[in-house]
Amino acid sequence: xxxxxxxxxxxxxxxxxxxxxxxxxxxxxxxxxxxxxxxxxxxxxxxxxxxxxxxxxxxxxxxxxxxxxxxxxxxxxxxxxxxxxxxxxxxxxxxxxxxxxxxxxxxxxxxxxxxxxxxxxxxxxxxxxxxxxxxxxxxxxxxxxxxxxxxxxxxxxxxxxxxxxxxxxxxxxxxxxxxxxxxxxxxxxxxxxxxxxxxxxxxxxxxxxxxxxxxxxxxxxxxxxxxxxxxxxxxxxxxxxxxxx
Amino acid sequence: xxxxxxxxxxxxxxxxxxxxxxxxxxxxxxxxxxxxxxxxxxxxxxxxxxxxxxxxxxxxxxxxxxxxxxxxxxxxxxxxxxxxxxxxxxxxxxxxxxxxxxxxxxxxxxxxxxxxxxxxxxxxxxxxxxxxxxxxxxxxxxxxxxxxxxxxxxxxxxxxxxxxxxxxxxxxxxxxxxxxxxxxxxxxxxxxxxxxxxxxxxxxxxxxxxxxxxxxxxxxxxxxxxxxxxxxxxxxxxxxxxxxxxxxxxxxxxxxxxxxxxxxxxxxxxxxxxxxxxxxxxxxxxxxxxxxxxxxxxxxxxxxxxxxxxxxxxxxxxxxxxxxxxxxxxxxxxxxxxxxxxxxxxxxxxxxxxxxxxxxxxxxxxxxxxxxxxxxxxxxxxxxxxxxxxxxxxxxxxxxxxxxxxxxxxxxxxxxxxxxxxxxxxxxxxxxxxxxxxxxxxxxxxxxxxxxxxxxxxxxxxxxxxxxxxxxxxxxxxxxxxxxxxxxxxxxxxxxxxxxxxxxxxxxxxxxxx
Ligand code: B12
Numbered sequence: 001x002x003x004x005x006x007x008x009x010x011x012x013x014x015x016x017x018x019x020x021x022x023x024x025x026x027x028x029x030x031x032x033x034x035x036x037x038x039x040x041x042x043x044x045x046x047x048x049x050x051x052x053x054x055x056x057x058x059x060x061x062x063x064x065x066x067x068x069x070x071x072x073x074x075x076x077x078x079x080x081x082x083x084x085x086x087x088x089x090x091x092x093x094x095x096x097x098x099x100x101x102x103x104x105x106x107x108x109x110x111x112x113x114x115x116x117x118x119x120x121x122x123x124x125x126x127x128x129x130x131x132x133x134x135x136x137x138x139x140x141x142x143x144x145x146x147x148x149x150x151x152x153x154x155x156x157x158x159x160x161x162x163x164x165x166x167x168x169x170x171x172x173x174x175x176x177x178x179x180x181x182x183x184x185x186x187x188x189x190x191x192x193x194x195x196x197x198x199x200x201x202x203x204x205x206x207x208x209x210x211x212x213x214x215x216x217x218x219x220x221x222x223x224x225x226x227x228x229x230x231x232x233x234x235x236x237x238x239x240x241x242x243x244x245x
Numbered sequence: 246x247x248x249x250x251x252x253x254x255x256x257x258x259x260x261x262x263x264x265x266x267x268x269x270x271x272x273x274x275x276x277x278x279x280x281x282x283x284x285x286x287x288x289x290x291x292x293x294x295x296x297x298x299x300x301x302x303x304x305x306x307x308x309x310x311x312x313x314x315x316x317x318x319x320x321x322x323x324x325x326x327x328x329x330x331x332x333x334x335x336x337x338x339x340x341x342x343x344x345x346x347x348x349x350x351x352x353x354x355x356x357x358x359x360x361x362x363x364x365x366x367x368x369x370x371x372x373x374x375x376x377x378x379x380x381x382x383x384x385x386x387x388x389x390x391x392x393x394x395x396x397x398x399x400x401x402x403x404x405x406x407x408x409x410x411x412x413x414x415x416x417x418x419x420x421x422x423x424x425x426x427x428x429x430x431x432x433x434x435x436x437x438x439x440x441x442x443x444x445x446x447x448x449x450x451x452x453x454x455x456x457x458x459x460x461x462x463x464x465x466x467x468x469x470x471x472x473x474x475x476x477x478x479x480x481x482x483x484x485x486x487x488x489x490x491x492x493x494x495x496x497x498x499x500x501x502x503x504x505x506x507x508x509x510x511x512x513x514x515x516x517x518x519x520x521x522x523x524x525x526x527x528x529x530x531x532x533x534x535x536x537x538x539x540x541x542x543x544x545x546x547x548x549x550x551x552x553x554x555x556x557x558x559x560x561x562x563x564x565x566x567x568x569x570x571x572x573x574x575x576x577x578x579x580x581x582x583x584x585x586x587x588x589x590x591x592x593x594x595x596x597x598x599x600x601x602x603x604x605x606x607x608x609x610x611x612x613x614x615x616x617x618x619x620x621x622x623x624x625x626x627x628x629x630x631x632x633x634x635x636x637x638x639x640x641x642x643x644x645x646x647x648x649x650x651x652x653x654x655x656x657x658x659x660x661x662x663x664x665x666x667x668x669x670x671x672x673x674x675x676x677x678x679x680x681x682x683x684x685x686x687x688x689x690x691x692x693x694x695x696x697x698x699x700x701x702x703x704x705x706x707x708x709x710x711x712x713x714x715x716x717x718x719x720x721x722x723x724x725x726x727x728x729x730x731x732x733x734x735x736x737x738x739x740x741x742x743x744x745x746x747x748x749x750x751x752x753x754x755x756x757x758x759x
Pocket of ligand 1: 111112113114115116117118120121127166167168169170171172173201202203204205206221222223224225226230406431432433434435451452453515547550551623624625626627658659660661662663664
């Protein structure tokens with residue numbers, strides 16, 4: 001389907017935009033804001049608000065029409081390519097096919113101290129009415145908590161014979177999450193041969209799910225992930241897809 | 246504005262008595278132990294400064310050297326000053342350098358006269374540091390008299406967090422010009438787990454800027470300039486919590502910071518720092534803050550980011566009472582207690598705003614003379630910045646309506662980024678609108694049965710929890726996940742190896758002078 005932004009009538013293409021330019025507020029600054037909006041594809045662009053902030057900055061709100069068309073058929077996203085199972089089904093598959101508990105090691109790495117996300121996935125309490133992976137009788141979960149170093153994570157993963165390693169990254173300033181994830185996947189590649197390397201999963205609210213290749217991980221989970229999605233993916237990637245190939 | 250909730254004074258008195266009873270064993274523990282950071286703070290006050298070529302401060306090198314020779318339990322002051330006397334190296338930084346090169350050995354002198362001489366010297370050296378702190382405090386009083394305090398309560402508190410002190414400075418000055426009364430420079434992730442304080446001006450923090458003496462100095466000087474320009478004294482805040490609480494407290498006093506985040510449990514709960522280490526460090530750092538005239542900010546608001554704000558409301562009250570007890574014990578006065586609490590109830594909950602008012606008013610009336618620190622919604626903020634701005638407006642209104650002392654300005658982009666320049670401007674506009682339009686609404690605000698009932702209920706639950714803590718001990722409660730649902734046993738966590746029991750001859754000249 002081909003679509004355009006919707007203001008109040010189909011096809012009007014209206015969008016709103018706000019930003020700051022590092023220049024004092026005057027006529028020229030307003031012109032500069034419109035120039036930017038124009039380059040971003042807004043035509044005509046309406047400057048509806050300009051406010052000086054301190055000496056050298058101005059904040060702008062611009063409304064305008066964009067000519068761009070969006071083709072929903074050509075969108076690239078990571079869609080769930082595995083069935084969403086219940087806890088019972090997950091346990092049953094592991095029991096039947098793996099015949100041992102599946103080992104999961106989780107941590108929030110680097111200097112990041114945000115544990116609420118990884119705890120939501122791993123701890124019994126879970127999130128959004130769903131229990132976390134600890135609730136699954138066939139999953140053996142080790143949650144290392146926050147501020148875990150990559151060497152400690154690799155060591156524990158080895159010790160626990162982890163089938164999957166789940167890493168959380170919430171702080172993104174200066175791309176901390178990307179640096180840490182790359183360091184983590186590199187360390188696993190170095191420490192273990194391909195066949196014995198655990199499935200590497202990262203999650204956090206500001207990841208781009210398309211970056212798996214670049215980051216050297218198997219899967220990325222974003223905002224609003226639920227434990228069930230993760231459990232279903234684990235079963236899919238570690239058991240179902242392996243037996244097929 | 247006391248008395249709107251009709252709290253039963255007997256229950257309030259009982260809550261305080263229980264908090265004292267629950268807190269006393271922890272105070273006893275703090276008084277009978279020392280830590281590497283307490284000892285390094287003593288050396289900093291005694292004038293040891295600078296770092297080696299790898300950036301390790303000389304205070305660390307010196308404490309490590311003393312510890313290797315005689316252990317920590319005597320305190321470092323006597324062995325160090327005794328070495329200074331016997332070697333004739335008067336400058337303690339030079340002594341640290343020589344010790345690091347292996348050229349000085351440390352011992353606890355045996356003769357009474359030698360001990361007395363070393364103590365005398367230590368007291369004199371430490372008094373030098375405290376004298377600077379006293380001078381800084383007098384300077385603050387003078388500047389406040391000259392430029393004045395903010396015209397309104399609550400004071401408006403804003404965070405800068407670029408990671409680069411040279412970016413922070415213009416942002417802080419811009420924020421002050423736009424109405425901020427207090428600027429907080431938040432620290433880089435990871436600093437709280439460093440067992441040393443970095444040196445110099447820094448430009449490479451993650452989600453915050455390193456707390457260093459030089460960064461403190463640069464920012465204070467810049468805000469002094471802005472205070473002069475605006476005719477209003479702009480206060481500066483930083484964070485003490487972490488493995489170096491005592492040292493950062495000392496540096497804050499030396500560089501005239503005005504407020505410090507200093508919670509008795511934050512490091513334990515949210516950084517997994519060992520509980521004993523934290524309590525020992527906390528007591529000493531608060532003694533230093535008391536002397537420096539610094540207002541502390543406690544961290545109860547954080548519990549509500551991991552636990553539910555309604556279910557766990559009473560844990561905030563309990564922690565405030567404990568923080569108050571520990572603070573008084575360390576010599577802080579009520580005006581220095583920026584006890585924390587927050588607007589963190591799920592906005593989808595029916596009557597959420599009335600519940601917020603009940604909780605906020607409870608804190609206000611329990612601690613009538615403390616300048617409570619009122620924290621904005623964070624946990625239920627989402628990428629919907631428009632809804633976020635509305636929530637922040639209600640948060641500001643609750644602050645005005647319940648007479649909060651320090652209002653940490655909420656950002657509509659809380660769930661997205663560390664604040665942009667424009668976020669701060671929009672947030673301040675929100676605050677100005679509310680304070681302008683409804684700043685005195687508390688005069689007309691009389692809570693009804695719902696709010697009074699809820700406040701009474703939370704206080705009742707707090708008393709029950711305190712009774713349990715008195716029976717089980719506070720350390721057990723922390724181990725159980727009572728606060729913020731974080732479980733932290735006393736024998737675990739980072740920094741325990743930096744704790745030592747005080748020997749009978751333990752001597753700390755700063756402790757003595759404070
Ligand atoms: C709670 C919180 C805290 C608490 C954390 C308590 C704890 N024990 O976790 C405390 C108060 C301690 C805290 C501290 C700090 N915080 Co904070 N914090 C938040 C806050 C308010 C909520 C985060 C949260 O809990 N979300 C709820 C969870 C459930 O969501 P989630 O993490 O996205 O997780 C979900 C998905 O992403 C996914 N997921 C996440 N991880 C994983 C892992 C796997 C394997 C999988 C499958 C899925 C998955 O599934 C989860 C469930 O759906 C956010 C703001 C916000 N509203 O988002 C700021 C925020 C994250 N914090 C921030 C910052 C900067 C800090 C500090 C660094 C500030 C400082 N300089 O001191 C410090 C941390 C120091 C450090 N060393 O990290 C910034 C990060 C900015 C950025 N983008 O880089 C934010 C965005 C606030 C802001 N605007 O400044 N914080």
